[in-house]
Amino acid sequence: MTSQLFAICIDATRPSHLARFWSEVLGWEPADGPDDDIAILPPDATGFRLRFLPGREPKAGRNRAHFDLTSTSPQDQRKTVARALEAGGKHIDVGQLPEEGHVVLADPDGNEFCVIEAGNAFLADTGPIGALACDGTQEVGYFWSRALRWPLVWDQDQETAIQSPHGGTKITWGGPPVAPKTGRNRLYFELALPAGADREAELDRLISLGAARADSGGGDGDRVLMLDPDGNEFSVRNPR
Numbered sequence: 001m002t003s004q005l006f007a008i009c010i011d012a013t014r015p016s017h018l019a020r021f022w023s024e025v026l027g028w029e030p031a032d033g034p035d036d037d038i039a040i041l042p043p044d045a046t047g048f049r050l051r052f053l054p055g056r057e058p059k060a061g062r063n064r065a066h067f068d069l070t071s072t073s074p075q076d077q078r079k080t081v082a083r084a085l086e087a088g089g090k091h092i093d094v095g096q097l098p099e100e101g102h103v104v105l106a107d108p109d110g111n112e113f114c115v116i117e118a119g120n121a122f123l124a125d126t127g128p129i130g131a132l133a134c135d136g137t138q139e140v141g142y143f144w145s146r147a148l149r150w151p152l153v154w155d156q157d158q159e160t161a162i163q164s165p166h167g168g169t170k171i172t173w174g175g176p177p178v179a180p181k182t183g184r185n186r187l188y189f190e191l192a193l194p195a196g197a198d199r200e201a202e203l204d205r206l207i208s209l210g211a212a213r214a215d216s217g218g219g220d221g222d223r224v225l226m227l228d229p230d231g232n233e234f235s236v237r238n239p240r
Contacts, residue, residue: 002149003202003236005164006192007039007051008132011184012109015052017088021108022050024087025069025080026128046168047127051190057183059110062094064179064232065187067113068102070123070130080115081105111186122154122170129169131161132187136173140230143210144171147191181231189234190223197239199224206236 012018015038023030023040031039031049039051071077081103085091088108096104101117116123116130123130134140141160145152150171154161158175193202203224207213214225214233223235 003191003193005048007049007190009051009190011055011186012052013055019052021087025084046166065134068131068133069115071118073118131170131172134173136230141173143229146209191236193239195239
């Protein structure tokens with residue numbers, strides 16, 4: 001049985017503080033669970049949760065992945081930007097041009113994200129998080145399409161994108177050149193298996209597709225840390 005995208009994990013200096021920021025920006029509710037499992041939930045089953053975990057390293061350089069938030073109108077875009085700024089975000093310059101319609105911001109931990117202008121056809125009907133935009137190769141896009149069994153919805157000029165068959169957020173990879181990796185990613189995928197699934201068989205399947213184990217110790221018992229073909233961390237949690 002194929003593992004599913006359970007969460008996007010975000011390493012944070014203050015997990016509860018960052019969770020409140022994203023809850024206010026997205027309007028998502030906190031998940032019930034232990035005090036040390038801080039997460040917010042999407043409003044429907046097509047999305048993934050955001051989990052906020054204690055960060056091990058300070059942020060260094062630009063993240064390999066960022067969220068693209070959608071807008072239904074120019075007024076809606078302004079409201080989203082204002083809500084993010086009021087919650088503790090800030091404007092940043094990543095080289096965007098003045099004539100570009102999206103707004104580039106950073107959350108309180110410095111993680112970049114964009115608020116996309118209304119009318120973007122590629123992100124139509126995806127929800128408030130239109131895309132998780134990643135720096136990555138065509139190979140890694142193919143890997144994640146096969147790993148999650150999500151169809152490719154874009155495959156051109158070495159740029160790729162996948163989307164769940166149920167709709168929702170797209171995951172995109174921009175193709176080469178891919179910036180060198182400088183330490184552990186602050187945003188990474190967490191996969192979960194259905195109850196009763198054979199985790200070792202699933203790990204073997206992921207390895208056959210191009211993944212690798214990140215350590216010889218097998219993770220923390222509840223999760224196994226893996227690397228995708230571009231060297232990005234992801235975890236596979238035990239069936240529940």
